[in-house]
Amino acid sequence: MDNQDLFICIDHVGLAVSNLDEAIAFHTEKLGWRVLHRETNEEQGVEEAMLGTGEQHPENAQIQLLAPLKDDSTIGKWLARNGGPGMQQLCYRVADMDKVCATLRERGLRLLYDEPKVGTGGARINFVHPKDAGGVLLELTEPPANPAH
Ligand code: CMX
Secondary structure (H helix, E strand, O other), rough: OOOOOOOOEEEEEEEEEEOOHHHHHHHHHHHHOOOEEEEEEEEEEEEEEEEOOOOOOOOOOOEEHHHHHHHHHHHHHHHHOOOOOEEEEEEEEEEOHHHHHHHHOOOOOOOOOOOEOHHHHHEEEEEEEHOOOOOOOOOEEEEOOOOOO
């Protein structure tokens, strides 16, 4: 990776959905994706599923379905504000979260968390505020050494 590169690849695209089982049924039965991983993240207020293909290459982006655990969670509020499901975030994979966050802060971007939190499969995650990223909520993820998915 060139010194200038901050990101490894698009890790996933996050879709806010009202009902996880219904969204999984649509994406598997109509679109042919497969469920690679499913978990509940209480801290983020979501029940989520990661979708991919039968021969998922590690650097092929996945689809993340995000359903709210409560109406007043981040995804619950997003669904209410946007009038239903849709694309909530774009997630870039990084090798060194602390270094990338420091670089982005130096460049004037607001990171939502002072320290990374725990995301999908035990990854370290942080977010760039959408107002500092062209109107797109950017998640950053550093996968664990031994990923759970
Ligand atoms: N994409 C683009 N713009 C967004 C957005 C999104 N997902 N969410 C909010 N915004 C915009 C709003 O439309 C609003 O714009 P206007 O002021 O022009 O109307 C502005 O951002 C509001 O910003 P805010 O008042 O600072 O905050 P919100 O209460 O809307 O929350 C955010 C926004 C990014 C702070 C919140 O969504 C957040 O904390 N996200 C990170 C955590 C998260 O998304 N968790 C769920 C996923 C978990 C996972 O991926 O594992």
